[in-house]
Amino acid sequence: MRDRNDYSAFFYVFPAALILLVFHIFPVIYSFLLSIFRGSLKNPMRHFIGIENYLELAADIEFWKAMVNTVYFAVGSVPVGIFIALFVALLLNQKLKGLGIYRTIYYLPVITSIAAVALVWKWLFEKNSGFFNQILKMVGITPSGWLQESKGIFQVMVESVGGSLPDILHGPSVALCCIIVMSVWKSLGYNVVIFLAGLQNIPRHLYEAAEIDGASKFQQFRNVTWPLLGPTTFFVFIMSTITSFQVFVQVFMMTPFGGPERSTSVVVFYLYEKAFKTFEFGYASAMAYVLFIIIFGLTILQKKFVGDKVHYGT
Amino acid sequence: MIQSHAKQKLFHKSMVHFGLITGGILMCFPFFWMILTSLKSPSEVLDVNHWFPREKTYLSAQAGSDPVQVEILEEGVKVRVREILSGKIHQVEPDQIQKKTFLWSNYATAWNKVKPSFSRYFVNSAVIAIVTTFGQVLTSILAAYAFVFFQFPFRNLLFIVFLATMMVPQEMILIPNYLILSELGWIDTYMALIIPWLAGVFGIFMLRQFFMQLPMELFDAAMIDGCSKFGFLFRILIPLSIPPILTISIFTFLGSWNSLLWPLIVTNSQHMRTIQVGISYFSQAEGTEWELLMAASTFCILPLIIFYLFAQRYFVQGEAASGLKG
Numbered sequence: 304m305r306d307r308n309d310y311s312a313f314f315y316v317f318p319a320a321l322i323l324l325v326f327h328i329f330p331v332i333y334s335f336l337l338s339i340f341r342g343s344l345k346n347p348m349r350h351f352i353g354i355e356n357y358l359e360l361a362a363d364i365e366f367w368k369a370m371v372n373t374v375y376f377a378v379g380s381v382p383v384g385i386f387i388a389l390f391v392a393l394l395l396n397q398k399l400k401g402l403g404i405y406r407t408i409y410y411l412p413v414i415t416s417i418a419a420v421a422l423v424w425k426w427l428f429e430k431n432s433g434f435f436n437q438i439l440k441m442v443g444i445t446p447s448g449w450l451q452e453s454k455g456i457f458q459v460m461v462e463s464v465g466g467s468l469p470d471i472l473h474g475p476s477v478a479l480c481c482i483i484v485m486s487v488w489k490s491l492g493y494n495v496v497i498f499l500a501g502l503q504n505i506p507r508h509l510y511e512a513a514e515i516d517g518a519s520k521f522q523q524f525r526n527v528t529w530p531l532l533g534p535t536t537f538f539v540f541i542m543s544t545i546t547s548f549q550v551f552v553q554v555f556m557m558t559p560f561g562g563p564e565r566s567t568s569v570v571v572f573y574l575y576e577k578a579f580k581t582f583e584f585g586y587a588s589a590m591a592y593v594l595f596i597i598i599f600g601l602t603i604l605q606k607k608f609v610g611d612k613v614h615y616g617t
Numbered sequence: 618m619i620q621s622h623a624k625q626k627l628f629h630k631s632m633v634h635f636g637l638i639t640g641g642i643l644m645c646f647p648f649f650w651m652i653l654t655s656l657k658s659p660s661e662v663l664d665v666n667h668w669f670p671r672e673k674t675y676l677s678a679q680a681g682s683d684p685v686q687v688e689i690l691e692e693g694v695k696v697r698v699r700e701i702l703s704g705k706i707h708q709v710e711p712d713q714i715q716k717k718t719f720l721w722s723n724y725a726t727a728w729n730k731v732k733p734s735f736s737r738y739f740v741n742s743a744v745i746a747i748v749t750t751f752g753q754v755l756t757s758i759l760a761a762y763a764f765v766f767f768q769f770p771f772r773n774l775l776f777i778v779f780l781a782t783m784m785v786p787q788e789m790i791l792i793p794n795y796l797i798l799s800e801l802g803w804i805d806t807y808m809a810l811i812i813p814w815l816a817g818v819f820g821i822f823m824l825r826q827f828f829m830q831l832p833m834e835l836f837d838a839a840m841i842d843g844c845s846k847f848g849f850l851f852r853i854l855i856p857l858s859i860p861p862i863l864t865i866s867i868f869t870f871l872g873s874w875n876s877l878l879w880p881l882i883v884t885n886s887q888h889m890r891t892i893q894v895g896i897s898y899f900s901q902a903e904g905t906e907w908e909l910l911m912a913a914s915t916f917c918i919l920p921l922i923i924f925y926l927f928a929q930r931y932f933v934q935g936e937a938a939s940g941l942k943g
Contacts, residue, residue: 312767319760322816327782330793408641414925416875418893419917423651437665595789602784
């Protein structure tokens with residue numbers, strides 16, 4: 304009886320289909336249309352201007368700055384985040400007392416509101432009496448401006464030993480690095496859980512065989528864990544990269560104006576300003592499309608290489 | 618030999634515990650510092666030499682005003698005190714003097730410092746998150762039911778289109794949705810905050826996976842026994858699917874409760890603010906009163922932590938669903 308078409312199915316699919324079509328699928332087309340028109344708040348699609356918004360975007364220094372900051376953010380947070388998460392997952396992937404408590408603690412930041420915890424980190428990094436500067440003062444190091452410091456992190460490091468770097472090598476600003484630290488902390492638990500699931504899927508007998516062959520713990524990691532964990536690592540890598548291209552809330556909360564010399568302005572932050580502060584919907588839509596294409600590309604990459612082996616949760 | 622092996626194992630285990638505990642302390646430290654700050658007085662917040670709040674002396678409130686922090690100059694039948702801020706000197710009765718270490722009153726102050734008050738923001742967040750969760754779970758169940766148990770034209774195409782929305786980042790649909798909702802006149806209403814999120818692909822996808830594991834004979838048998846399709850859904854399928862439904866509910870609820878960007882954009886009035894929007898405005902308005910900001914962060918985060926500790930089982934199941942299939 305299930306082989307024949309049953310049109311009552313449409314009744315069941317309808318509510319979800321309606322919402323998804325109107326608010327999630329149609330906007331993709333609408334957004335593109337907006338990006339090739341110019342107009343006002345009341346009538347955003349008055350003049351057809353073709354790819355003019357995109358050309359303007361390509362010449363917008365501020366946009367490129369936001370793009371570079373976003374890439375800095377991704378490069379700064381993803382590999383470090385993966386490394387720490389894998390390390391913690393390896394520690395947790397053993398028969399231990401209190402495993403549940405450890406898992407709870409490491410997962411805690413994931414479930415908390417990002418706006419509230421971003422505020423807590425803003426306070427930790429506060430210039431005058433924030434925790435990190437208290438520590439620096441205690442050990443006798445000159446306190447940093449943290450979220451108000453626009454100097455590149457590499458420049459700061461090199462300066463501390465008396466050198467100097469060419470502008471292009473200055474790296475992300477100290478302010479952006481603070482936001483990176485906060486973001487790694489926030490998402491660590493999520494990555495740990497995914498790595499744990501991956502680790503638990505590695506057959507035990509491979510380790511037993513390796514042990515019999517006299518492989519050390521490190522060799523076991525190098526030749527069993529790491530290769531078999533490949534798909535998981537790749538999955539975490541791509542998913543974290545996608546999330547880092549979408550970073551917004553922590554930037555907005557910790558540096559409401561895009562940081563010192565706009566050094567924490569990331570793409571979504573700039574998009575938000577263009578769309579909802581100056582109401583340039585067309586221009587912001589063009590930016591959204593560029594972002595979409597980048598994320599879409601990453602998603603395809605993920606689907607192609609990991610595809611069926613991994614299921615994406617939350 | 619055996620003994621040294623056991624010793625080595627013990628050493629290894631304690632190193633692992635040491636690492637995990639150190640990491641755990643680092644993970645918890647921001648929360649600890651948040652709570653500590655939320656209980657300090659303004660001058661203690663700025664005091665870099667003491668981490669913990671110390672005992673302070675207050676002159677109990679005159680009708681209608683807050684207690685004033687004072688310094689005792691001379692004790693006796695009457696107590697001579699000096700106000701810390703203004704330097705005014707008073708002669709008061711000993712029972713007017715209060716000693717406090719932790720300023721729990723910061724919570725009440727922060728709660729009422731915003732207009733209308735955090736109560737309103739909590740109600741808004743709760744209404745939005747509950748309705749969104751309920752609606753999204755319902756539409757997901759219905760859609761997943763159709764995708765698994767029914768044969769209909771364009772079934773696979775429709776499912777692929779649904780799945781494709783997973784690739785659309787939220788930023789992409791912000792502006793179009795803002796315009797659609799303005800067109801509908803829904804900006805600054807619950808409608809704008811709830812309706813676009815009444816369906817989600819994550820829920821449909823997860824339930825579909827779950828339904829596909831159930832034996833098809835279940836459906837056939839129910840049909841032969843004269844159960845209606847609607848009856849099968851509500852009397853058999855949903856009771857069988859409580860665990861995945863709870864998992865989806867939790868993640869939808871959290872997503873809704875914690876979201877900032879969307880409510881920030883579609884609300885203008887103070888009455889429509891959610892907690893997250895409230896806290897972002899609060900931080901911009903009270904940028905330097907850290908004891909109040911941290912109190913606000915605490916009561917914003919605490920319900921989630923309590924909720925998490927109770928519902929942990931279903932979080933774990935959701936985590937498992939996000940892992941490898943093997």
